[in-house]
Amino acid sequence: MTYRHFIDLWQLEASELRAILDQAHAMKRARQGWPKGKVDADAPLEGHTMAMIFEKNSTRTRFSFEAAMRQLGGDSIIATASDMQLGRGETVEDTARVLSRYVDMVMLRANSHGDLEVFAEAASVPVINGLTDRSHPCQIMADLMTLEESGLDLKGARLAWVGDGNNVCSSFIHAAPKFGFSMAIGTPDRFAPDEDDVSIARDLQGRIDLYDTAEEAAAGADVVITDTFVSMGDRDGPARLAELDPYAVTDELMELAQGGAKFLHCLPAHRGEEVDAEVIDGASSLVWDEAENRLHAQKAIMRWCLYK
Ligand code: CP
Ligand code: NVA
Numbered sequence: 001m002t003y004r005h006f007i008d009l010w011q012l013e014a015s016e017l018r019a020i021l022d023q024a025h026a027m028k029r030a031r032q033g034w035p036k037g038k039v040d041a042d043a044p045l046e047g048h049t050m051a052m053i054f055e056k057n058s059t060r061t062r063f064s065f066e067a068a069m070r071q072l073g074g075d076s077i078i079a080t081a082s083d084m085q086l087g088r089g090e091t092v093e094d095t096a097r098v099l100s101r102y103v104d105m106v107m108l109r110a111n112s113h114g115d116l117e118v119f120a121e122a123a124s125v126p127v128i129n130g131l132t133d134r135s136h137p138c139q140i141m142a143d144l145m146t147l148e149e150s151g152l153d154l155k156g157a158r159l160a161w162v163g164d165g166n167n168v169c170s171s172f173i174h175a176a177p178k179f180g181f182s183m184a185i186g187t188p189d190r191f192a193p194d195e196d197d198v199s200i201a202r203d204l205q206g207r208i209d210l211y212d213t214a215e216e217a218a219a220g221a222d223v224v225i226t227d228t229f230v231s232m233g234d235r236d237g238p239a240r241l242a243e244l245d246p247y248a249v250t251d252e253l254m255e256l257a258q259g260g261a262k263f264l265h266c267l268p269a270h271r272g273e274e275v276d277a278e279v280i281d282g283a284s285s286l287v288w289d290e291a292e293n294r295l296h297a298q299k300a301i302m303r304w305c306l307y308k
Contacts, residue, residue: 003120003124003125003126003127004304004305004307005120005126005127005128005305006127006128006129006137006138006301006304006305007116007117007120007127007129007137008129008135008137008171009135009137009140009141009171009174009175009178010174010178010200010201010204012178014177014178014179016304017141017175017179018179019304020141020297020300020301020304021141021144021148021297021300023300023303023304024141024145024293024296024297024299024300025145025148025149027040027299027300028293028296031071036071037067037070037071039070039071039072040071040072040073040299043072043073044072044073044308045069045072045073045074045303045306045308046072046074047073047074048072048073048074048075048104048105048306049074049075049076049077049102049103049104049105050065050069050074050075050076050077050103050104050106050107050302051076051077051078051079051099051102051103051106052065052066052076052077052079052106052107052108052109052130053079053080053081053084053086053095053106053107053108053109053110054078054081054109054130055080055081055108055109055110055111056109056110056111056131056233057232058109058130059267059268060266060267060291060294061107061109061130061131061138062078064291064294064295064298065107065298066078067295068298068299068302069302071295071299072299072302072303074104074302077102077103092118092119092122093118093119093121093122094122095119096118096120096121096122096123096127097122097123099123100124100125103125104125104306105125105126105127105302105306106119106123106125106126106127106128107127107128107130108127108128108129108130109131109132110129110131110133111132111133111233112132112133113132113133113134113135115132116129116132126305126306128298128301128302128305131167132167133167133231133233134167134170135167135170135171135174136167136170136171136266137171137174138294138297138298138301139168139171139266139294140168140172140174140175141298141300141301142290142291142293142294142296142297142298143172143225143264143266143290143293144175144179145293145296145297146264146286146290146293147223147262147264147286149293150262150286150289152222152223152262154179154180154181155179155180155181156180156181156182157181157182157222157223158181158182158183158184158220158221158222158223159172159176159181159182159183159184159221159223159225160183160184160185160186160217160218160223160224160225160257161183161184161185161186161187161193161217161225161226162185162186162187162214162217162218162224162225162226162247162249162253163186163187163191163214163226163229163244163247163248163249164187164191164227164228164229164231164240164244165185165187165191165192165193165194166191166193166227166231167231168227168266169185169193169227170193170194170197172225173185173193173197173198173200173201173208174197174200174201176201176206177201177204177205177206178204182206182207182208182209183201183207183208183209184211184216184217184218184219185208185209185210185217186211186212186213186214186215186216186218187211187212187247188243188244188247189212190243191240191243191244193208193210198210213246213247214246214247214248214253215253215256218253218254218256219256219257220256220257220258221257221258221261222257222258222261222262223257223261223262223263223264224249224253224254224257224261224262224263224264225263225264225265226247226249226265226275227266227274228268228269228270228273228274229241229244229247229270229273229274244274247274248273248275248276249263249274249275249276249279249280250276250278250279251276251279254279254284260284261284262284262285262286263275263279263280263282263285263286263287264286264287264290265280265287265290266290267287267290267291269287
């Protein structure tokens with residue numbers, strides 16, 4: 001059997017991604033009102049264990065994956081890389097080979113995307129990208145699920161990304177051609193999204209429009225999205241905050257988008273930096289559903305990985 005790794009969205013067929021989202025919606029509906037620790041009626045991952053390794057901090061990814069695995073009837077084992085021999089120089093490959101003998105699947109939050117790819121290559125179980133310096137595909141599946149729940153048809157929708165063209169932005173870019181939405185991205189030149197990611201999407205007939213200002217990107221958009229201006233691993237915090245300040249999402253920026261436009265942010269948020277409290281805590285914000293949907297989307301991702 002081929003291992004189904006969930007590394008980047010551009011690597012999956014549009015039909016597979018669609019099926020994952022459909023399953024996530026259905027599973028969420030099926031357990032509405034249940035206690036969060038109750039196992040799904042069909043316990044699809046009963047008897048399965050997942051390892052989660054964190055090289056970086058996490059709240060949502062850690063708790064949502066662990067809760068998700070419980071709901072699926074499976075089990076999880078969590079460690080930070082610094083607790084492991086990995087943190088003392090054991091190779092990524094050896095770690096992957098050994099863990100593959102203990103568990104059925106591994107979720108890795110890695111500093112370096114290259115390390116995640118090396119891990120996946122050496123593993124003999126499916127590997128899930130729980131965020132790297134380059135991408136955050138699980139987040140975008142939850143975000144797209146949230147937008148669909150809000151009534152948005154992704155096909156033909158226009159999603160504006162403003163601020164730092166970072167790892168989360170890259171996964172949105174990868175998703176655009178798969179779901180048929182266009183991206184309007186407003187960043188300073190220095191923080192423009194990765195050219196390779198833009199090329200990948202354009203080669204797949206995705207529409208990715210790049211702008212120099214947040215205002216141009218937000219104009220007429222159905223959704224406005226941002227993320228922290230200083231990601232984990234960024235060393236130039238003060239310079240970033242100064243340069244990215246004009247890209248903050250304010251009520252005035254939201255006014256430029258479509259009437260009823262929604263706001264997304266993967267969290268953690270910094271009110272007064274990348275977004276004003278009036279926006280993230282206001283009526284257009286979907287951030288709490290977005291955070292909840294990490295759980296539901298990841299349940300469907302894990303089932304896909306294990307052909308369940
Ligand atoms: N959005 C997200 O991945 O959050 P954590 O860093 O808390 O996991
Ligand atoms: N871009 C952020 C996302 C955190 C979930 C980071 O990498 O720190």
